[in-house]
Amino acid sequence: MYVCVCRAVTDRQVRQAVAQGARSLRDLRRQLGIIEECGRCAGCARQCLDSAAPPPTAALDMALQCRTAAISECA
Template identity: 40%
Template sequence: MIVCVCHRVSDRDIARHVRGGMDFSDIQLELGVATQCGQCESCAREIVAQCSATSPVAAIHHERAGCGGGAGCACAAGGPAA
């Protein structure tokens, strides 16, 4: 899903950067999230928080895909989510 329309940043882009060790400020500088109109900031921060929690894979992907995040999960590999 596109989170930042102004810079065309998806939830997967954000999750990938969090898994790479970036926090919200780093992601904001790197991708431009929440630097133009600001409407995406709360959603982007929520995705960062979900990814930074206990699991390195965003819970939002698993909820949407209904996959449960098991070993064969396409979400975990950055594959398509439903």
């Protein structure tokens, strides 16, 4: 489905941007150019972002794993 008609950006592209690290509407605007014309896509973009973003606990677990790995490499 189209999220941004002005830029012809789909929900698939939003999910792809999230998989590549987008975590905010600002990130999506930088990566995909959405929300720059009329702004009507902001609500739908936010819903797509929220549904595609990893849960905060998964991100925290990943950060802790990276930190633990870095500490064990230093020891």
